[in-house]
Amino acid sequence: MKLGVNIDHIAVLREARKVADPDPLDALSICKRAGADQITIHLREDRRHMQDIDAKNIITLSTLPVNLECAIEASMIDIACNLHPHRVTLVPEKREEVTTEGGLAVTGEQPRLKEAIKRLQAQEIEVSLFIDPTLETVKASLELGVEWIEFHTGKYANIYAMLYSNLSKTHHKIPELELSRKILKKMLDNELHNLRLLSCDAQGFGLKVAAGHGLNMQNVEDIVKIESIEELNIGQSIIARSIFVGLNQAIVDMKEKLIR
Ligand code: PXP
Numbered sequence: 001m002k003l004g005v006n007i008d009h010i011a012v013l014r015e016a017r018k019v020a021d022p023d024p025l026d027a028l029s030i031c032k033r034a035g036a037d038q039i040t041i042h043l044r045e046d047r048r049h050m051q052d053i054d055a056k057n058i059i060t061l062s063t064l065p066v067n068l069e070c071a072i073e074a075s076m077i078d079i080a081c082n083l084h085p086h087r088v089t090l091v092p093e094k095r096e097e098v099t100t101e102g103g104l105a106v107t108g109e110q111p112r113l114k115e116a117i118k119r120l121q122a123q124e125i126e127v128s129l130f131i132d133p134t135l136e137t138v139k140a141s142l143e144l145g146v147e148w149i150e151f152h153t154g155k156y157a158n159i160y161a162m163l164y165s166n167l168s169k170t171h172h173k174i175p176e177l178e179l180s181r182k183i184l185k186k187m188l189d190n191e192l193h194n195l196r197l198l199s200c201d202a203q204g205f206g207l208k209v210a211a212g213h214g215l216n217m218q219n220v221e222d223i224v225k226i227e228s229i230e231e232l233n234i235g236q237s238i239i240a241r242s243i244f245v246g247l248n249q250a251i252v253d254m255k256e257k258l259i260r
Pocket of ligand 1 (some may be wrong): 006130215227
């Protein structure tokens with residue numbers, strides 16, 4: 001299974017001080033050596049982490065394919081067409097959110113999406129849509145003629161965290177908690193089942209399937225078992241682990257988890 005390493009969080013750390021270090025550009029050779037298959041970056045409209053110069057340098061200098069995430073705004077599509085990354089993943093953006101909290105409203109945004117996709121594909125840039133895992137969004141993506149979809153795994157990751165947090169492992173048996181654990185386990189199984197079925201459907205329709213958001217060394221294991229998912233894009237947990245084990249080791253370890 002392929003691994004796209006999202007390096008935005010290196011720029012988050014730099015922007016916290018508005019200094020020059022750490023420079024996400026320095027991550028490129030480490031990602032490559034550690035076995036990453038792709039570099040993923042998100043140029044947000046508010047430029048809270050990656051800056052235009054980062055995107056330009058990374059896309060120009062990376063020897064791995066670059067997956068540029070951006071909003072459907074015409075000005076962002078202009079930038080994407082100019083920078084010409086290997087792939088553009090269109091994502092929803094809300095200024096007030098901490099991170100990309102859900103998938104694109106594919107059915108509600110059809111005209112703007114069509115225009116953006118047409119412009120990107122005219123430049124021979126692969127297009128992916130970051131969507132919530134529903135049959136409706138998969139079918140709408142298919143109709144829009146994109147090459148890739150990326151399932152937002154945030155709901156799965158949140159349920160996993162609630163189920164396996166330290167609190168739930170307490171030795172004090174609390175009957176209500178046991179009950180809610182049963183409900184959470186069922187919810188987690190349902191979410192995995194949904195991702196498995198939809199990935200298989202999407203692949204059957206001829207779409208390439210990626211997934212990402214909130215994945216880490218623990219919760220990734222069941223996602224890796226879904227054969228129809230070809231690629232995962234993982235950022236926060238890899239960069240967080242890299243503080244303690246180094247970026248190279250954090251990627252090597254994640255890559256090992258992705259072996260089927
Ligand atoms: N895929 C997409 C489309 C994203 O926008 C992001 C970042 O929100 C990720 C993957 C990586 O998510 P995370 O940083 O939680 O691993």
